[in-house]
Amino acid sequence: MKHQRINFWQLLRRTFKSFNKREEISLLIFSVIFLFSAVFSYQNIADSADLEKIQTGQEVKSKSHIYSEGLIGEIKRLNPVFNDLNPIDKDIDTLVFSALSKYDPETGKFVSDIADHSLSTDKKTYTFTISDNIKWHDGESLTADDVFFTYHDVIQHPDFKNPILKSNFEKVKIDLIDNKTVTFTLEYPNSFFYTNTIVGILPKHILKDVPVSDLGNHEFNKFPIGSGPYKLEEPYKTLAGGSSQVNLIINENYFGKLPKIKNLRITTYPSVDFLIKAKTALHGVPKISEEDLLQNLREDERFRIYKYTLPRYTALFLNTETTILADKKVRLALSKSINKDDLVKKLKNMRRMDTPLMELKQDEWLHKSNIEEAKGSLFDGGWKIENNEKFRKNIQGKDLSLRLISKAYSSDSKKYAEIKTVLDYLQKSWEEIGIELKIEILDDLTFKEALVNRNYDILLYGQDLGYNLDMYSYWHSTQANKDGLNLSNYTNPKADALIESMRNLFDSENDEKKQDKLRQLQNEISEDVPVIVLYTPEYFFAADDRIKDIVISNMMSAGDRFASIAEWYFVK
Structure with a gap:
């Protein structure tokens, strides 16, 4: 008997036709689930393989001509109007985007980037003229229309969700004059305004x-188009293990000097341990603050270590509108009871700081610790200890008790250990002079609400000045509200006048006058004690010694290390 050969697909069709309606639906559902499971499993295997390569550095080793950096954290969104919210994004945006102006660490000045500017005689209107032949990474021309779109259509839009950046352009009139020209008109002169124009331009x-x-x-x-010296080769990768990676290639159409290094890779790691495992494949590790990572890289002869600080500090903001802290004598006692030198010895890689202008004044009486003088100041303010009680009371019998708030951090983080050390020290120091300190550690949302409503006596907080050295936002009395950054609710007419007068000092010949007024402002703030500045972090940049012409000086942001990247080169 001769067997008939049946085609597999014919058999499958016959089988499917024999199913009833319910069986057909069940088979279809099973097939879809199976297909998705197969794809998902394949992707997980691929992600795991990529993750292992990234976390051990295997992928980078295979392309040694690439300059590779490693950081702890994650890439979130590469967009210059949001990068204030994540320092790693900000570093990458420095390479991908260009702006109206930029900071030059070599001179310590703000200079032109894609546009020259002029200032009207009344010092209120800035006119920017876009340079010729500025191109986006996709070859389109960058025009004044893109600048207008970025500042007017996005930053000034009611739905824009970066309040810090948005506040810089409130009540600023922005006009598109022509294809190459845009103007910014202020209500009042402000010599610090130019520093606000370092925002990367978005492609309209x-x-x-x-x-x-x-x-x-x-x-x-995830895959932005900019006009900076580097462009993304592909969307940045985010992997299941907590690492992320962006690959950059040279932008051959860049209007400025082209870097010698053509390829650049930045990889983020979820922890110090993962970064250390990958260090053999890295050429740079910026913004190191972890002691174990620093020590490991110091022991590696391949790396050269650069040390730097940034304009940021951790401080105690004293709410001068509360009943107790409205009295300067109490604020002075709080300050005099803290031995900052002793405190920073308990912390890793911190430097003492005495003023919100990033100055050391440890030899001045106001900044010298003295327990007996602190007690005397409280006594003069009517706060006394009676009957061997632990804490002081005033004549009405009210306890000298203060409420301090701080943000919560993960218990296994470096920041948690730092804050705990500070809080333990403060509680002990103030208890010694008869002050009860009630500490509240708040989650992100509750902390932000307390910050906005000034719902605290004392706020332990890190202030990042960034590129903005205008003291208006931080210390002018008009900013002592829920929308402002005057976190001490500080009011002083003389301080207001000094801040306002500095905004009217333009041109380099007035630099000395501006510095003199800054010193006067500093004296006012020091005398009033609305804040106790504690310390500033010390950071380290570990760079492969084969990379030459790296310049680390006058840094105001960690991304300023890339200011001289056009000069960097490898030595074999």
Whole structure:
């Protein structure tokens, strides 16, 4: 008997036709589930393989011509109007985007980037003229329309979700004059305004139809188009193990000097341990503050270590509107009872700081610790210890008790250990002079609400000045509200006048006058004690010694290390 040969697909069709309706639906559902499971499993295997390569550095080793950096943290969204919220994003944006102006660490000045500018005779209107032949990474021309879109259509839009950046351009009139010209008109002269124009420009031709409220979550932020010296080769990768990676290639159409290093890779790691495992494949590790990581890299002869500080500090902001802290005698006692030198010895890689202008004044009486003088100041303010009680009371019998708030951090983080050390020290120091300290550690949302409503006696907080050295936002009395950054609710007419007068000092010949007024402002703030500045972090940049012409000086942001990247080169 001769067997008939049956085609597999014919058999499958016959079988499927024999199913009833319920069996057909069940088979279809099973097939879809099986297909998705197979794809998901494959992706997990691929992700695991990529993760292992990234976390051990295997992938980078295979391409040794790439300059590779490693950082602890994560890449979130590569968009210059949001990068204040994540320092790693800000570092990468420095390479991908260009701006109207930029900071030059070599001179310590703000200089032109894609545009020259002029200032009107009344010092209120800034006119920016875009340079010729500025191109986006996709070859389109960058025009004044893109600048207007970035500042007017996005930053000034009611739905824009970066309040810090948005506040810099409130009540600023922005006008598009022509294809190359845009103007910014202020209500009042402000010599610090130019520093606000370092924001990377966004491409209107790509983002014009995106609602501003959706911009923070748009796919553009994974694969942005900029006009800086480097461009993304592909969307940045985020892997299941907590690492992320971006690959950059040279932008051959860049208007400025082209870097000698053509390829650059930045990889983030979830912990110090993962970064140390990958260090053999890295050429640079910036912004190191972890002691174990620093020690490991110091012991590696391949790395050269650069030390630097940034304009940021940790301080105690004293709410001068509360009943107890409205009295300067109590604020002075709090300050005089803290031995900052003793405190920073208990912390790793911190430097004492005495003023919000990043100055050391340890030889001045106001900044010298003295327990007996602290007790005397409280006594003069009517706060006494009677009947061997632990804490002081005033004549009405009210306890000298203060409420301090601080943000919560993960218990296994470096920041948690730092804050705990500070709080333990403060509680012990103030208990010694008869002050009860009630400490509240708040989650992110509760902390932000307390900050906005000034719901505290004392706030332990880190202040990052960034590129903005205008003291208006931090110390002018008009900023002592829920929308301002005057966290001490500090009011002083003389301080206000000094801040306002500094805004009217333009041109380099007035630099000395501005510095003199800054010193006067510092004296006012020191005398009033609305804040107790404690310390500033010391950071370290470990760079492969084969990379030459790295310049680390006058840093105001960790991304300023890239200011001289056009000069960097490898030595074999």
